[in-house]
Amino acid sequence: MCAPTPNNTRTTLAKSRIQLPSIATSAIENPATMSRAENQLRTFETLWGEIHPHVRIDRNLPARIQQRLAKEKRFGSRDRRLYRELIYTALRHLPWLETQNTHASPSFIPHSELRISHLVLWLASDTPATLPLKQQLLANFPPAPATIAERAAILEQQPARLLPAWFREHCPAAFEPPEIDALHTRAPLWLRLQTDNPAPVFAEFTARGWTWQVSDTLPGAIELLAVNDPDLTKTEAHQRGLIEIQDLGSQLILPTALSSFSPSDLQSFSLFLDACAGAGGKTLQLARLLGPAAQIDATDPRPDALAELKTRAARANIKNIRILPQPALASGKPRSYDAVVVDAPCSGTGTWRRSPHLKYTTTEETIRAAAARQLEILARHAPLVRAAGILIYATCSLSRRENEDVVTAFLADPAHAGFSLVRQNTILPAAHNTDGFFTATLRRADDLNRLKST
Numbered sequence: 001m002c003a004p005t006p007n008n009t010r011t012t013l014a015k016s017r018i019q020l021p022s023i024a025t026s027a028i029e030n031p032a033t034m035s036r037a038e039n040q041l042r043t044f045e046t047l048w049g050e051i052h053p054h055v056r057i058d059r060n061l062p063a064r065i066q067q068r069l070a071k072e073k074r075f076g077s078r079d080r081r082l083y084r085e086l087i088y089t090a091l092r093h094l095p096w097l098e099t100q101n102t103h104a105s106p107s108f109i110p111h112s113e114l115r116i117s118h119l120v121l122w123l124a125s126d127t128p129a130t131l132p133l134k135q136q137l138l139a140n141f142p143p144a145p146a147t148i149a150e151r152a153a154i155l156e157q158q159p160a161r162l163l164p165a166w167f168r169e170h171c172p173a174a175f176e177p178p179e180i181d182a183l184h185t186r187a188p189l190w191l192r193l194q195t196d197n198p199a200p201v202f203a204e205f206t207a208r209g210w211t212w213q214v215s216d217t218l219p220g221a222i223e224l225l226a227v228n229d230p231d232l233t234k235t236e237a238h239q240r241g242l243i244e245i246q247d248l249g250s251q252l253i254l255p256t257a258l259s260s261f262s263p264s265d266l267q268s269f270s271l272f273l274d275a276c277a278g279a280g281g282k283t284l285q286l287a288r289l290l291g292p293a294a295q296i297d298a299t300d301p302r303p304d305a306l307a308e309l310k311t312r313a314a315r316a317n318i319k320n321i322r323i324l325p326q327p328a329l330a331s332g333k334p335r336s337y338d339a340v341v342v343d344a345p346c347s348g349t350g351t352w353r354r355s356p357h358l359k360y361t362t363t364e365e366t367i368r369a370a371a372a373r374q375l376e377i378l379a380r381h382a383p384l385v386r387a388a389g390i391l392i393y394a395t396c397s398l399s400r401r402e403n404e405d406v407v408t409a410f411l412a413d414p415a416h417a418g419f420s421l422v423r424q425n426t427i428l429p430a431a432h433n434t435d436g437f438f439t440a441t442l443r444r445a446d447d448l449n450r451l452k453s454t
């Protein structure tokens with residue numbers, strides 16, 4: 001499986017400093033005696049063989065993976081977790097796997113039957129699903145070192161090959177060792193507390209045997225530890241709206257964007273528009289940040305996402321969110337908002353560790369198209385910001401073309417002469433072990449008439 005294609009460059013592996021021994025060959029030769037672990041690795045190879053041809057052409061690969069795993073009725077939830085983990089590990093390290101020649105150098109693995117799937121298992125994070133396989137099949141392997149640079153040295157690969165070369169110009173920082181490590185790590189599971197009294201949440205987690213830690217960066221953000229992809233929707237905490245799943249980086253966007261304003265400034269902002277609300281991750285967070293005295297209008301072109309937002313708001317008993325269908329907003333009387341949030345659709349380059357397939361389907365053209373759309377959405381919503389109000393722009397991209405360049409182009413347009421930049425920040429993944437995000441806060445001048453006449 002996963003044999004290098006004729007187009008791929010084969011690297012010849014010289015003798016490595018650390019040798020990766022193979023599993024015993026007898027079980028492979030006689031399937032009847034194959035261990036459960038070996039069977040599972042073979043099943044992964046079959047699944048990967050089906051998925052691999054679609055990696056570079058299917059931007060909806062996660063749905064394909066999900067459907068493929070669901071189709072296999074004999075899989076239990078533990079099997080599905082294992083295969084998902086291995087498939088996502090393979091996706092994160094694909095450029096290495098496609099060029100890793102396990103046969104070229106007998107000196108690398110003497111008398112070996114090392115297969116690419118062993119390397120995938122070796123590279124996979126230690127989780128309750130992968131650990132039993134690692135213990136059985138990789139017993140003689142040295143543990144995989146923590147950093148991509150050390151792993152690359154063992155495999156005689158280049159760390160930078162894991163990212164598209166064209167991306168360097170868009171985000172040089174992503175190629176620095178800490179960021180490459182963060183972009184190729186299994187994403188942690190962050191929750192946002194949606195209650196001032198987390199005691200029942202923590203009591204339920206304890207009863208389920210789950211451990212967690214509270215973020216020291218953002219109060220109210222908690223990371224679930226050593227839990228193997230739990231179905232949080234089944235928890236009482238979720239059903240009562242006490243928690244929402246939200247990456248810490250995403251949780252940091254609004255507090256960062258609003259951090260230049262004093263509490264009294266913030267009190268004067270009571271009418272917000274969330275212009276790209278989707279299913280409302282940030283709408284719900286805003287409602288909590290601002291308190292019940294503020295009003296948040298939420299809109300999005302996707303009615304199904306807005307319906308989900310309605311359900312989530314009801315679950316959390318949040319009453320100060322008003323959902324506006326987009327056509328009504330476009331055709332109705334323009335409102336004047338204290339603040340408009342444009343959490344824009346983007347290429348998702350900040351989410352590559354969570355959605356690694358995007359590394360292979362995103363091109364410079366994808367980014368160009370995303371930037372044009374972002375500028376259009378910002379320009380369309382700018383007139384809705386009142387004098388002295390603010391416009392918050394955010395993406396989950398690390399490309400400066402979708403971030404700083406969009407802000408610069410927006411400000412350069414004479415139609416936006418009343419706006420100025422208050423702050424802009426890139427949330428790099430390594431800083432707090434998050435996905436990558438960008439946020440900019442723009443303020444509209446307080447005397448629009450004066451600006452119009454100048």
Ligand SMILES: C[S@@+](CC[C@H](N)C(=O)[O-])C[C@H]1O[C@@H](n2cnc3c(N)ncnc32)[C@H](O)[C@@H]1O
Binds near residue numbers: 280283344345377
């Ligand atoms: C990054 S997602 C928003 C995520 C959401 N704010 C949250 O926190 O969960 C971007 C959203 O923009 C919406 N969108 C796409 N095209 C748009 C457009 N032209 N104008 C406004 N919103 C758009 C998408 O439907 C999507 O829900």
